[in-house]
Amino acid sequence: xxxxxxxxxxxxxxxxxxxxxxxxxxxxxxxxxxxxxxxxxxxxxxxxxxxxxxxxxxxxxxxxxxxxxxxxxxxxxxxxxxxxxxxxxxxxxxxxxxxxxxxxxxxxxxxxxxxxxxxxxxxxxxxxxxxxxxxxxxxxxxxxxxxxxxxxxxxxxxxxxxxxxxxxxxxxxxxxxxxxxxxxxxxxxxxxxxxxxxxxxxxxxxxxxxxxxxxxxxxxxxxxxxxxxxxxxxxxxxxxxxxxxxxxxxxxxxxxxxxxxxxxxxxxxxxxxxxxxxxxxxxxxxx
Ligand code: SAM
Numbered sequence: 001x002x003x004x005x006x007x008x009x010x011x012x013x014x015x016x017x018x019x020x021x022x023x024x025x026x027x028x029x030x031x032x033x034x035x036x037x038x039x040x041x042x043x044x045x046x047x048x049x050x051x052x053x054x055x056x057x058x059x060x061x062x063x064x065x066x067x068x069x070x071x072x073x074x075x076x077x078x079x080x081x082x083x084x085x086x087x088x089x090x091x092x093x094x095x096x097x098x099x100x101x102x103x104x105x106x107x108x109x110x111x112x113x114x115x116x117x118x119x120x121x122x123x124x125x126x127x128x129x130x131x132x133x134x135x136x137x138x139x140x141x142x143x144x145x146x147x148x149x150x151x152x153x154x155x156x157x158x159x160x161x162x163x164x165x166x167x168x169x170x171x172x173x174x175x176x177x178x179x180x181x182x183x184x185x186x187x188x189x190x191x192x193x194x195x196x197x198x199x200x201x202x203x204x205x206x207x208x209x210x211x212x213x214x215x216x217x218x219x220x221x222x223x224x225x226x227x228x229x230x231x232x233x234x235x236x237x238x239x240x241x242x243x244x245x246x247x248x249x250x251x252x253x254x255x256x257x258x259x260x261x262x263x264x265x266x267x268x269x270x271x272x273x274x275x276x277x278x279x280x281x282x283x284x285x286x287x
Contacts, residue, residue, distance in 0.1 A: 002026075004192060007051045010077040014193050018071055019125020021191040022050050028190050029057035032201050035183045036147045038063075038119050045109040047098045047122035047132060052078050054123060059085050066092045066109040068101065098122075099131055106142055117142060117206075123149040123199075130170065136204070137177040145178065145205040149186065155200035167265045169227040175269040176212035176219060178204035212273055215285050219276045226264035226272075234267075235260035242279070252278050 001009075003024045014020040023029060032054065038044075046067040049055045051074060058065050059082070069075050075095040085091040092108060109118040120136050120143060129150050136146045150158075153166075158174050159182060160166035174180055186199040212219065225241020226234060239249040253260040256274040258267060267275075 003051060003053045006077065006081055007192070010051075010073065010080075012051065012073060012077065015071065019048075019127060020050065020071070021123075021193060021195045023053040023123055023190060024192050025190040026053070026057075028184070028186055029054045031184055032121075032147060032149075033057045033061045033063075035201075036119075036121075036203050037205065038144065038147070042144060043109050043113065043116050043118040045105060045118050045120045047120065047128075048125060049078060049093075050074055050123070052081050054121065055082065055091065058121070059090055064090055064109075064112050066094065066105065066111075068094045068096045068098050068105060070095070070097050099128055099135075101135055106139065117144040119144050120146040121148065126151055126154075129154060133170075133174070133204075136206075137173065140177045140206040140210060141208070143206055145203060147183070147201065147203050149199050149201045152185065152198040152200045155182065155202050158202060158204075162268050163266050165265075168230075169223040169264075172223055172267075172269055172272055173220070174204065176216070176272075177210055178206050179211070180204050212269060214273055214276050215280050218280050218285055219272060222272060222276055222279065223264075226267070230264050232263070233261045234258065234264060237264065244283075248282075252282065 003022065003026065007022060014022065041062050043064045044058050046055055046058065046065055049067040049069050055065055055067060069078065072095055075093055078093045079086065082091050106118065110116045124132060136143060156166045157168055157171055158180050160171045181203050182200055183203050184201040186201065188194045188198060221242065226237050228241055229237050234253055235246055235249045239246040250260045256278040258271050258275060
């Protein structure tokens with residue numbers, strides 16, 4: 001059966017509120033599974049499996065899968081479509097909200113191999129992309145990485161080079177946890193219904209040890225302050241964002257070997273790491 005027939009036979013009508021754009025072209029999930037740099041049998045936590053297009057490709061490649069889907073009608077469809085795989089223990093399907101993931105969801109994902117670091121995967125609904133990635137980064141020590149389909153513009157931000165318009169706080173926050181790379185571009189005609197924008201599949205590998213090993217809460221505060229008013233000089237944005245005097249902000253930046261007159265988008269992760277360390281040494285952790 002085609003992907004479209006699984007959905008229509010189950011009476012599914014795409015719901016905009018749930019960001020439902022279903023992958024119809026079976027070549028795309030197959031390419032995602034083939035190009036991602038995961039071990040062949042790595043367990044996968046799939047977010048928003050929909051009618052199971054990616055789930056099918058993951059299972060066919062031998063990945064044990066635990067998936068979390070918010071739409072109860074799709075949960076029923078998945079249970080029927082993959083009854084054999086569920087029976088064999090290769091797949092578990094959970095009705096739930098990916099924005100309320102718990103540690104048990106990771107434990108369920110690695111049920112056959114409790115020592116494994118699973119991957120998160122999914123063709124993500126746009127509104128949950130940032131909170132889900134932030135959740136993944138917070139759990140990076142327990143995860144091998146994430147393979148996610150996102151809007152192309154959003155993908156450009158995660159992959160952006162320093163000193164470009166797309167370079168932003170989520171770029172640096174991503175670099176602090178992950179090594180990102182683009183796996184595949186996906187056109188609008190691959191989906192039902194056609195989305196308004198193009199998509200890209202990214203691999204975000206979480207290295208061990210992580211790229212940034214300093215105080216994450218302090219780095220987050222500094223990024224928020226620095227990029228909150230990205231057109232302004234760092235000496236000003238840090239003074240207001242960190243609630244310190246401008247002279248203290250200038251000293252801090254000089255101590256971290258950063259130009260006080262520079263803008264946030266010219267600083268690399270290493271610069272922000274030195275700035276975080278200098279701030280911690282002077283003022284302690286923000287938590
Ligand atoms: N993976 C399927 C595919 O590629 O055809 C569906 C992708 S569709 C873009 C997004 C899926 O995420 C839908 O199945 C939708 O119901 C589900 N979803 C939306 N919000 C969710 C949430 N907060 N938690 C879990 N699933 C969610």
